[in-house]
Amino acid sequence: MHSRREGILDGTGADAAAVRARTPDSSLPLGSALPSMGGTLRWLRHLVWPKGNSDGSQRQLRSTAYLDGLRGFAAFLVYIHHHELWTHVATNAAGTNDYKIFESGFGQDGIFRFATFPGIRNFFTGGHMAVAVFYVISGYVLSAKSLSLIHANEQLKLSEVLASSFFRRWFRLYLPLIVTTLVWVTSWHVFGVWVQNIHPKGTLGEELWNWYREFKSFSFLFRDGGDVWVSYNTHLWSIPLEMKGSIIIFAALASLSRATTKARLLCEAFLVYYFMYIVDGYYLALFMSGMLQCDLDLLARRSTADGGITYFPRFLRRLEPFKTFIFYHLFVIGILLAGVPTHTDKVEDLREAPGWYYLSYLKPSAVYDSKWFYLSVAANMIMACVPRIHWLRAFFESRFCQFLGRVSFALYLVHGPILGSVGDRVYHAVGWVRALGDGSKELAPWINILPLSRFGPMGLEIAFVIPQMILLPLTLWVADLTTRIVDEPSVRFASWLYKRTLGGAAPLEPKPEDSLPLMRLA
Secondary structure, eight states, X not given: OOOTTOOTTXXXXXHXXXXXXXXXXXXXXXXXXXXXXXXXXXXXXXXXXXXXOTTOOOOOOOTTHHHHHHHHHHHHHHHHHHHHHHHHTSOOTTSOOSHHHHTSOTTGGGOOOGGGSTXXXXXXXXXXXXXXXXXXXXXXXXXXXXXXXXXXXXXXHHHHHHXXXXXXXXXHHHHHHHHHHHHHHHHHHHSOOOOTTOOOOSSHHHHHHHHHHHHHHHTOTTOOSSOSXXXXXXXXXXXXXXXXXXXXXXXXXXXXXXXXXXXXXXXHHHHHHIIIIISSOHHHHHHXXXXXXXXXXXXXXXXXXXXXXXXXXHHHHTTXXXXXXXXXXXXXXXXXXXXXOOSOSOHHHHHTSTTOTTGGGGSOTTOSSTHHHHHHHHHHHHXXXXXXXXXXXXXXXXXXXXXXXXTHHXXXXXXXXXXXXXXXXXXXXXXXXXXXXXXXXXXXXXXXXXXXXXXXXXXXXXXXXXXXXXXXXXXXXXXXXXXXXXXXXHHHHHHHHHXXXXXXXXXXXXXXXXXXXXXHHO
């Protein structure tokens, strides 16, 4: 019997197919060949069909399942953000574009739009906030296992976990990037795919050599200068920062592994302060704040489990009776700060946005791009509130958010290429015409094939919403496919390779299959 919570992402039909495969049909000729053919068809269906809970059983959620959902929904906001900006760079009826309006404050320059209203704006241009949330989650998840071992004083196991995590981290981040960008650049030459703002080389060989030169520089963390992204998918600029943040987390865990609880918490807090207020390392502050939140969460659970023994800071424990009041207010403040205007990186421009004049003076002098300070504060507030506000946690533990969490990394990798190829043509077909430049010959036939009305509030126009019926399912399907054939095998490969370096010795950490959800989050 199917669970009442079973949805469209569940029930692949594998059970029924298996029953049919086990039931011979004597009326068919060449019956001996049918199992092989049936097995091939089932394999193909499994390959292209989204993965689900085929046995219809109730989902068993881990205690940190909300982190999967939060990261997945954040990746979804990145998708929306890029699609909104891609379409609204196109000229509107007045001959201007709405790109600046989207990332400016509500009422700035006398312009009021629903999509820029505080709080609401996060659903239209929340991609920047999403990246900050990614970093906090990564800091939390990367440190969770090690911190639990530090609390238990399991130093031997801790050294093994840190060694394994550090070894596998580069492969986990960069192998999916390598595969997806290689497939992307190869498609330009094999299938003749044209992409705006991309200038392919004359031959595939030249393209692969250029890709190699870009990637080796992009993946080298200690390089000086150069572009902050790989031109083949500029949305991946955050990956090197993920790797740098991971290194800081591993170094902090190793160096603080023998410190007292009080000293460790003070050092973690100081590192957050150092990276935000002394040097311009906002992304490292986000990683360290994630580690600090994880440490506090584990200490709170440990104090409760040990019958009230005090490990958790006393001043925070005294706030327990007011936690509902505190976290609801923190959540509202976090949502408002997450909507910081992001059109420019100058604090002078921020002061011109209504409601941000006095807030602009909170920005540390060390932070170059002002938005990242406010986004860092907002991401930490939201991260702390999600597990403590029941309805919010339930939302991120829903089937849709859990699906997004499972495909989040792949969604981040593939949404850009799909937007630049299929999306560009679909949007031109419904009337979102950009300055064509060198692509006039390639995209001109697509312009206004099926023009749609731009009726509706900015960001929710009919001409924007209708194409999502094609682009969103396509992007999620490709993300699911990429997760199963690229992302998850990359995690298993990294684990296998690490085991090979041990010369057959079994690691002291959980099996890679058990760790896969946490690895995906990080």
